[in-house]
Amino acid sequence: MTTTEPTQAPAQRVINGRASRIDPKDYPDWFKAKRRGGSLIVHPLVPAVMVGLPILVIVAIVIYPTIWMFYHAFHDTNMMSLFSGDWAAVGFDNFGLVLSSDRFLSSIERLGIYLLFGACLQVLLGTALALLLYEGIRNNLARTIILILLVLPMMLPPSIVGVLWKFLLQANNGAINHLLINIGVMEATARIEWLDSGLSLWSLVLADTWQWTALPLLIVYSGRVSLPPAVYEAARVDGASSWRVLSRITLPMLREIIAIAFIIRFMDAYKFVDKVYVMTSGGPAESSELPVFVAFQKGIREFQIGEAAAYAILIFLFAAILVTLFLQYLKRVLRAQQTQ
């Protein structure tokens, strides 16, 4: 009588349903030591590929262009010389050119205005709205609905918001001017030239504030929600007025949260270019240009590669300094929270 032995297939490791092509005993030692049952790493080359590919991508799109930019910041590269390949080293001339140009300096001034009346105002307004919403509206459903409505503008693409506001702010047929006329603030024949050189920057600030006030609002609101209710009950029992509770308890407890909202808004505002591009294209007559937009114009529009690179480096340095300061502040806050 013959017993039918099941034919034993040659030893084949099956991991996660797939056969490994390498005999397990040929795996390198480090891989054997790392491997656990059911591990996703099915092949010793997988880690190298998974780490290597992103590194390649980063080198290709970040590191190489950055080095390229630093190189050309010190050369008189423009469209012609770029194609003929005969750029010459000019030392710091590009930086001198940038720092002495009125265009750059006034764009810095505009950035200051934008940060102060845009980013700062958004944080203040967001904080006020968040606290008002939390303290003033007791009904949970109403609160959620209002919160969603306030956050909606943030969900739109910034360029679309730019287009939208460009329409709203048209001098002749824009809805804003119509509204002002209809509620009697303005005479029917009067027009406010929102996108003219006098107001264009402020119109940008207005559109941006409409869109981004919800971000600090959300941050501060969630911070307020997480404050311990017992502290507020203690304040009620102690007899503190709402003003005193706000100024001495709520705001001090929210200080770090508000600072973080400010940092986030500030970093966003710094690279503010989308609405400028869509609404005014920096104009009229460069009246609403911000530094990043100027750099973009120099490089992509005018093809002054060397000068644009110098712009970019200056902006990068400025941003790096600010971010370092912010990170220092955050580190201090975190350390204070740990030791307290």
Place this chain on the structure above:
Amino acid sequence: MAQVTLTDVNKVYPSRHGPVHAVEDLNLTVEDGEFVALLGPSGCGKTSTLRMIVGLEAITSGTVAFDGQPMNDLSPEQRNVAMAFETYALYPTFTIADNLGFPLDVRNVDKVERKRRIDAVAKMLRIEHLLGSRPRQLSGGEQQRVSLGRALIREPAAFILDEVMSHLDAHLKFQMLFELRRIHQSVGRTTIYVTHDQMEALALSDRVAVMSNARLQQFGTRDELYDRPANRFVADFIGEPPTNFLEAQVDGADGAMALAVDGTDLRFQPDPERLAAIRRDGLKRVSIGIRPQNISVHPGPDKAALTARVVLDEFLGEQSIVTVASGDAQIRLTAPPEFQVAPGEDVTFHYRPSDVMVFDPQTEVFVA
């Protein structure tokens, strides 16, 4: 200083699963200067009661009055109560001195006077060295004392203390119990203290209000709670180790009436007064409650004796808790630590007939 009166107080919380009755028909009078504990297991309504007294929670129906004045519609500030919270609720951004001084600051007490009173309270609570620190730098016990201090610095109608010792370790708790008692004696203000720990309640209070299932079960002194518990719940909740409960049949004629425990041949002999009550109520079956502390291995002149087999001998240091069984019935009794007994041995134990508590098995109400 005030007498605090609660009349027919109810609290109903709306919830997704229908209204929740957190406090039902509560009547309670805390005399001026008295130290009263609200004692009960979690969720019994004691914290809701307290919050209604303070004014942090609206009263669904009934009246909370201080010295006869209804307080229902007044804010916590107007009621002038001081409260210490379970979670301490210190102001995290303030220094300890500012935390203590905040109630005075709110009342526009001038700086010099404020400083004087902060120092006095800090001295009383032994936290002078912490005045410059911030709450998060303090240990739980220290924060606890600051929170008490913030209540004590005022001259309120009543002090309300909510589970203030639940986060303290045993050693510190013992120390704080003593301090609280000392402070109450020196200040002499009406104090209402909420706790789920019967040891704290009994150690601190003049009277204890025991709550369970949204209702006040009993309000009395520690001896009343101990010797004449209103019902089985109170008898069970007060006392450590917990009271033994045995179901028994009333047996025998008038002269030799005894309580025969189900499933065993143990027969308890209560004193004549309790027997009279059983006869008066015409009970055929009763629940017997007897505290482990009231059963001893030492005979005495007025004691009755019973014998049962030892199941377990737990040595707790200053005393042993011996569990004995006879038939289906298990009884825990206390013995001196030198009392040595092995499981399986028979032991004779003794009790005073006057310590046998009798409850109605249906209503669980104390009969005698």
